[in-house]
Amino acid sequence: MEFKEAKQKFISTWGSLGTLWGINKAMAQIHALLFIAPEPLSMEEIMEELEISRGNASMNLRGLIDWGIVYKVTKPGERKEFFASEKDVNELARQIAKERSRREIEPTIKVLKEISSIESNGSAANEEFIKQTKAMHELTENANALLGRIVSTEQNWVTKTIIKLFK
Amino acid sequence: MEFKEAKQKFISTWGSLGTLWGINKAMAQIHALLFIAPEPLSMEEIMEELEISRGNASMNLRGLIDWGIVYKVTKPGERKEFFASEKDVNELARQIAKERSRREIEPTIKVLKEISSIESNGSAANEEFIKQTKAMHELTENANALLGRIVSTEQNWVTKTIIKLFK
DNA sequence: TTAAACTTTCAATAATTATTGAAAATATGT
DNA sequence: ACATATTTTCAATAATTATTGAAAGTTTAA
Incomplete structure (x- = not known):
């Protein structure tokens, strides 16, 4: 080529x-x-x-x-x-992850927290809503924490993370 | 509400x-x-x-x-x-990650591999291109492997991964 | 085998999003 | 302070993407 x-x-x-x-x-x-x-x-x-x-x-x-x-x-x-x-790919990835977390994930977490806290009236629809949005809230918070953790590592975060995970 | x-x-x-x-x-x-x-x-x-x-x-x-x-x-x-x-949030996340990897990340890796393998003609533009696309190729491959690893874990992958990472 | 119930397809259209280009704003050298 | 180079803004327009709805297709029950 x-x-x-x-x-x-x-x-x-x-x-x-x-x-x-x-x-x-x-x-x-x-x-x-x-x-x-x-x-x-x-x-x-x-x-x-x-x-x-x-x-x-x-x-x-x-x-x-x-x-x-x-x-x-x-x-x-x-x-x-x-x-x-920015020329360093690790820094690039870190910066993008940081911004996406701030712009998209965190506002979503806020909404999920808010709507999953409504009082149940006992109906099936209501119960299911609370159960599912609570689960989604939890997952999103964990994923966001994981992202923050991976990306805050100084250098070569992906590589380092992989090494850790395979131990 | x-x-x-x-x-x-x-x-x-x-x-x-x-x-x-x-x-x-x-x-x-x-x-x-x-x-x-x-x-x-x-x-x-x-x-x-x-x-x-x-x-x-x-x-x-x-x-x-x-x-x-x-x-x-x-x-x-x-x-x-x-x-x-699909009601299980972990399964949902796993499925989405799997599909995105297949549809978007893997094709990108293929392109990056291909274009980063061109012969250098010695020009600064050429050298820089190869250096940068090679770095990007490596990062993307690692990130994809990491995603696969996180997401292939049976249950509660995010939580488990976090626990591992904080050790 | 037929008819009704239901689903899919796709050309036409609507809605959204990106791009242009020229006027207004800003910065810089003399 | 002025003239010029450069950048920004934003209303108009172009390009793209999503949605509709009705015709064609499919499935099922009798």
């Missing part, structure tokens, strides 16, 4: 993957591009390479910065801004 | 959550409804409760069956089909 083809494939794979960790296609593609770039890129360069508009680039870069996985970089003597991705 | 309100809240929370584990709103809402129902529901009942069309209900129920988390149930003496959710 040619480098150009491989690069294209990486960007598009990342793009469709992105939609499933909660970010849109353009955002994921920008991230992919920065992740494999040896040097920070300007907005102009990103627009050109991905064939997207200025507005689109601007908004999605902001999104990536909010996720904490892309940084603004200034080059001495240059007026415009440059952008760089 | 009233039961009715709590139920509504559960269905809508699950609905928006759904979009992030890769299934659409209607599908997630149908699942939520079945998950808290004390008895299997008919397609008619699902349509009514969620105010969706017959076609929509039919297609999304099929989707849920493909995910392996909803089953068809026949009641003796009844002509129509009924539907029931």
Whole structure:
């Protein structure tokens, strides 16, 4: 395979993957591009390479910065801004896990806690509701704690976790 | 909070959550409804409760069956089909993790392996590409193995895993 | 074998979400 | 302070995705 083809494939794979960790296609593609770039890129360069508009680039870069996985970089003597991705895959994974937990899992836990605490009126529908949402609440809290635990480990968390688990 | 309100809240929370584990709103809402129902529901009942069309209900129920988390149930003496959710949260989580691994993670690993194996031509762009995609390949493989390991444990996998990890 | 009960399919349409582009805002060098 | 380079915002529009509903298909009971 040619480098150009491989690069294209990486960007598009990342793009469709992105939609499933909660970010849109353009955002994921920008991230992919920065992740494999040896040097920070300007907005102009990103627009050109991905064939997207200025507005689109601007908004999605902001999104990536909010996720904490892309940084603004200034080059001495240059007026415009440059952008760089977090390059360390472990740090990247940790950051994404942290944000997803904060944005999605924790609010869900709050709702589950609230709704599973209603008073039962004794009906089957009511009893089942309480039982099931309580179980889901518990599972989600445990999964979130597990995620936090795995991801807070300093370096190479996945590898280390696997080693521990196989003991 | 009233039961009715709590139920509504559960269905809508699950609905928006759904979009992030890769299934659409209607599908997630149908699942939520079945998950808290004390008895299997008919397609008619699902349509009514969620105010969706017959076609929509039919297609999304099929989707849920493909995910392996909803089953068809026949009641003796009844002509129509009924539907029931997997009720055990651990089994539910296991099934979802298994499917996501198969549908999303494994194909990604394949692509990463392929593109990270290109020959370097010595350019900085090329070297960086290979280095970064190799690192990503490794991380994804490890994360997938970890997921498989956690989820293959018989019962209460999250709890058990946490206990192990805190040792 | 027929008719009624029920389910699936899919083209048309509605709803949602992403993208553009140009005007407004902001930052920088002289 | 000004002119210019650069970035941001956001209403309009395009692209995508979900939903409907009615026709076609299937199953079952008699």
